[in-house]
Amino acid sequence: MTGTDTTQIFKDAEADRGYRIKWWASRSAIYGALILWAVICLFPIYWTATTSFKMAPDVMKGNMVPYVDFAPKWKGWESIGLSPKTIGQESTVRAEFLKRFWNSAIVSLTSSALAVALGSLAAYGLSRFSYRFGFMKNSDISFFFLSQLILPPVVLALPFLVLYRELALHDTRIGLILLYTLSVLPIVIWIMKDQFATIPTELEEAALVDGLSIWGAFLTIILPIALPGMVAAFILSLVLTWNEYFFAALLTSTHANTLPVMVASQTGSQGISWWSMAALSFAAILPLIVIGVALERYIIKGMAAGAVK
Structure with missing residues (x-):
């Protein structure tokens, strides 16, 4: 060498x-x-x-x-009846907590599911067909939906309060479900429109040639491919509706109160009960953590597919 x-x-x-x-x-x-x-x-x-x-x-x-x-x-x-010492005893506070928990669960899950179902249909239509409503085309309609997020909730407080009292929807779960569905619908449409835009139209054309209808192609071909984006939209809607406080405090009083309202009520003449508020808050966010971990792979697929920007 x-x-x-x-x-x-x-x-x-x-x-x-x-x-x-x-x-x-x-x-x-x-x-x-x-x-x-x-x-x-x-x-x-x-x-x-x-x-x-x-x-x-x-x-x-x-x-x-x-x-x-x-x-x-x-x-x-x-303080909320969930310690090892009090879990086997009768507790008014625990019963109230469980009632609020089920209110939050029913309202959030139902409104998120409705928003994903309706928003997916609207997003599919906007991504596949051309519409004209007066001077508004597809891009204008999409922007109209997205622009609803700019409106501050406090602007809608008085109209919704008067409307719900007239329709006997005040302090009802169905009232919150309808309102929450409308509030997260623009986000779902925005997410799912991007998701459907990444799916080639040739798949539907091939399905139509094979004899499927538009609905058949949508249900059997497009929806399974768009499932990760739908799950991502559902989880985002669930988080937003689960944590919503303003309308829950405004439009409920006794029967349909949710967990955020109960967490915010942990104040008294002696000040804020930080330990009670912390226990309630952790019990409230724990289901979201479990759902997020369980559906993590769908969230990652949805983000990788361009569903969340």
């Missing part, structure tokens, strides 16, 4: 070592940034969960680490 060959081998080894160092440095930077972002996103959930086990002095001092900064207690969960 000549000296030139040895020098070249050393140069190649140095270059390879420099490449590996850069690769590991870039990977470390990327994963470090991702871990930091995950900590930032998950910290509010951690704070809420730990606050439900704190006493008043621990809350005021801002103690954060259980068994290090403070001794965990079941005070927050006792």
Whole structure:
């Protein structure tokens, strides 16, 4: 082996070592940034969960680490009847919590399902057919739906309050379902229109040649392909309707109150019951966490397909 060959081998080894160092440095930077972002996103959930086990002095001092900064207690969960000590006993507060929980579940699931069903039909029509309503074409109709999100909810407060009293929909689940369906419908149409636009029209043309009708092609060919986008739209609608507070507080009083209203009511003459509010909040967000984890693969497919921008 000549000296030139040895020098070249050393140069190649140095270059390879420099490449590996850069690769590991870039990977470390990327994963470090991702871990930091995950900590930032998950910290509010951690704070809420730990606050439900704190006493008043621990809350005021801002103690954060259980068994290090403070001794965990079941005070927050006792206040809503969900602690190990009170779970087997009768509890008026727990019964009220369960009533609000089922109100939220029924209203959110039903309104989200209706919004996805109606929004998917509207989005499919806007992505496949040409319409003209007066001076409005497809793009104008799509923008009209999307522009409804700009309208502040407080503008609709008085009209809806008067209308619901006249129609006997005040303090009813059906009233909230109708309103929530209308409120998230523009988002569903926006998401599903992009989803359907990524599906080639040749699939429907082939289905029509094979003898299927428009509805048959839509139900058997298009919907299975668009399922990830529908799931993503459903979860987004579910989160928005589950957490909605303004109209739930305005249009309900006794029978149809939802969890956000109950969480906001944890105040009294002694101030805010942070432990009770934290326990209620964590119990309220836990179902959304479970649904998000269970349907994660559909959300990723929907985002990869361009359903969520």
